[in-house]
Amino acid sequence: MSANSLLFGFHAVTVRVKTAPASVLEVHVDPARRDARMRQFVARVEAAGIRLIETDDKRLGQMAGNTRHQGVVARVNVLAPIHSLDDLLDAVEGPPLVLVLDGVTDPHNLGACLRVADGAGAHAVIAPKDHAVGVNATVAKVASGAAETVPYFMVTNLARTLNELKERDIRVIGTSEDATQSIYDIDLSGPVAIVLGAEGPGMRQLTRKTCDELVHIPMRGAVESLNVSVASAVCLYEALRQRQ
DSSP states (O other), rough: SSSEEEEESSHHHHHHHHGGGEEEEEEEOOOOOOOOHHHHHHHHHHHTTTTTOOHHHHHHHHTTTTSOOEEEEEEEOOOOOSSSHHHHHHHHSSSSSEEEEEEEOOEEEEHHHHHHHHTTHHHHHEEESSSSSSOOOOHHHTTGGGGSSSOOEESSSSHHHHHHHHTTEEEEEEOOOOOOOOOOSSOSSSSSSEEEEEEBBSHHHHHHHHOOOOEEEEOOOOOOEEEEEHHHHHHHHHHHHOOO
């Protein structure tokens, strides 16, 4: 995302208005939408003192780059990262829970993973700078606000970062179809980083070798694997269940 960027969709824009209203430069809304959801949204924006602009659907589509904007597009300042990964982990109270994505290049998958990470209480999501997608407007829309709340770190060398996590006594648990133990067989209540690869190729070989343990998600039907965002939900919520 550039220093000045766009968010679209009710969830993504509402979360930014709630959490960092000063960063919202202006909000464009479709005047043809007069339903209760839009009225409530407009009232929230006006209460925050943010400039509101009526913009037709065609122009909104041009701004968002697609037709899934729901009649809402915001021009915002990109928020500076609050923490480095080290600073964030130093500040975590209790055992860290980290999601690592190796090779996820689809923005819809990343957005869904961020939404899952937020829901399960993960402290951060980590991905390599190469072979991965960054946070853009599509990711923010799919994430339904989680792109604003879950720290997303893109690192130069993923294997090195995993080793640095292990130096912090964070167990690195990789997911693989051919692993002998399942996600339900291991203790996830302590400090843990759960690594998932892209659909199809899975984790890269060096990433796999760096993991402390490998686990699989039990599959009882005909399909062989789950979408990466669904798999992240299975794993993170199992960790959350054990922690509760």
